[in-house]
Amino acid sequence: MAEPLRIALAGLGTVGTGVIRLIETNAELIARRAGRPIAITSVSARDRSKDRGVDLSPYAWEDDLTSMASRGDVDVVVELVGGSDGPALTLARNTIAGGKALVTANKAMVAHHGLELARRAEDAGVALKFEAAVAGGIPVIKGLSEGAAANAIDRVYGILNGTCNYILSTMEDTGRDFADVLSEAQMLGYAEADPTFDIEGVDAAHKLAILASIGFGARLDFASVDTAGISRILAADIAQAAALGFVIRLIGMAELESADGSCRLFQRVQPHLVPVDHPLAHVDGATNAVVAEGNFMGRLLFQGAGAGDGPTASAVVADIIDIARGEKGATFSMPVSELEEMPRAQSGHRRGRNYIRFIVPDKPGVLAEITAAMRDADVSIESLIQKGRAEAGGEVLLAMVTHEGPESAVTRALELLDGSDSLAQPPLVMTIVGK
């Protein structure tokens, strides 16, 4: 058998220790599949003394993780430190500059610096891989960049954040409110102490920007992802949605808008209403799922565990096995120079159905003012439910679903209502996922 592929592991959190456990547990099988053994040679983390439940004595310890990049006994550096900049980025640059392959699970770093790193990797002739950065254990980077490579893809969307999906599906199952379910999720370890990146959609936006780049052959553009989170969703929204035949999911949606021979890139993370007969409506708990629509393959769905040490380690080691097999590939499915620069699409161009929820004072004339604004902006209302809220004295919930129409009309209607004392708080708009 060929020489082992030598791995340096930077970062020994749950994923890092998961990678060690995986490589140790499945060593023989991995060697058969990779054609050579995978050997961890050195590890690094902030705290050497911490008990991580794995025996680190077989591996050299490196106090300064960025110096992993210059070790002579390393072929691949696995970066599991996290953070878009700082030590992770320094390590990534040094690794590539040192002529070593880089595997990372760091979505923030890839979303912010992916093109720069990919160009450096191309110049150095080394592999840069990040399957674990998107949707945990689901091989969706490989699925898009290789499995679906023959297709022009014009839509990639999915459930990309397990924490949000856990919270939403628990709200759905129990009828409880957001804040209540969030604190339980934090206690159970399903949500971070500071959950902002998850619940405000930033984590999903990182992943969406990566998927859009690979799917569309577009230059990665995280800055133009329009992002909204789930913290404003009420138990009552979920109940209204259910009554109308929908569930609520945080969905990252990327679309290619072709017009006048050029392409624009639409990227948005926001809560959506998903029809109960859509495959994404059955994705519960911390599960992730990604849908890609191609001009020949039709609709393809990948579903699996979106987080956790085991699934994420599975994706990290899949990248390592690819490298051991000599399959380097282009980082974003094509060389950076081939990626198309696409301007941001205006969401107003999109047509669709929307759910709009208002919290309004319980007084005469409110309904007339809101429906007049809809009429004046040419928003056609398909259904409307007004419902008293037991917990909020004097305020009622008003939920409507629009007929299909331009999003710009909904925006205009809400502008007409802006500042009106008919609204007790800003309205919440959620797009309905089409067929």
Added chain:
Amino acid sequence: MAEPLRIALAGLGTVGTGVIRLIETNAELIARRAGRPIAITSVSARDRSKDRGVDLSPYAWEDDLTSMASRGDVDVVVELVGGSDGPALTLARNTIAGGKALVTANKAMVAHHGLELARRAEDAGVALKFEAAVAGGIPVIKGLSEGAAANAIDRVYGILNGTCNYILSTMEDTGRDFADVLSEAQMLGYAEADPTFDIEGVDAAHKLAILASIGFGARLDFASVDTAGISRILAADIAQAAALGFVIRLIGMAELESADGSCRLFQRVQPHLVPVDHPLAHVDGATNAVVAEGNFMGRLLFQGAGAGDGPTASAVVADIIDIARGEKGATFSMPVSELEEMPRAQSGHRRGRNYIRFIVPDKPGVLAEITAAMRDADVSIESLIQKGRAEAGGEVLLAMVTHEGPESAVTRALELLDGSDSLAQPPLVMTIVGK
């Protein structure tokens, strides 16, 4: 840009013409992704004069398809002729012997001769790829052999035949009987004039044997797939299943049975009862779906179009792009010599819940005889429904669901009843898919 990769296309049915259309339509995008253009140089089929809706004039015509293998202007032969032996197999052998890569969509040939061809390809140092042989446009071969490569997989199962799934989900939606829906499916082109391979489970068995080999690192063993089709399923079975919270799907199920340090291979295609909250319960129409369970990634689901010219062409061209990128890979995810020879597992070792349906004469004592047989064989009954059949004078349907127990007990119970005049026809057993 590098030299084009030159393709010979053998077989110009719907998939072959789909491949031509795809390569022409997406040429520019494919070249960006593959790093070089894909150029069809020659084509071959039985009938040159037939109008296929694509212009064949840019391509050299070869009357004898097996001679594609020796053309000087070809790097990859794409075999879309079909049939496990005959011209397809000759072409495959000649292609590899001629030092060319082979891409095929031929599940029957791979199921019967895959190991031989893979060994030949290894010896010749050429690629042999067959993504399109399993589950049409879904990149499940790549998903298992690369995406899930870090995992010990102990279970692979799924909906592998679009024709059966179309028939079953239409029976479910309309309450109509099998024969009725089959003839409609034939009229609509969803089922072949001779549908035997599809409805008797042979096509699904071909695909299952391929998935099991790749998933488990086992030597492909099509002969030991236990196969039953859907032709005996009644509208009443579907109604009973629905009343109990299940749908009926034809499922190919492969499991690795580890005992005493050695592994046995369980492979079975048969109709199963699927709980309505299982992801496979929502796979309708001609859609395919495959689930793989790994020791680190957990449960992974791939879902998409299982047949049709576009999706199948998408998989064929994905293989071609891999070859253009220089990613050869091992045909069954590891060299043939590394694949483990696994004896067939006895289904009697399995434990599970089963649905058993009897058609019995409407006379006293029948129920007593059947329940006594269950008792004597130690089969514990969870629920039982007896229902008159309007259409069959004097016969009634008796459906039961067992508690979890060994399959051998069910077999023993049915042996006790074998030949009894309490049974108007042989009973139908369907396993219930577990969580």
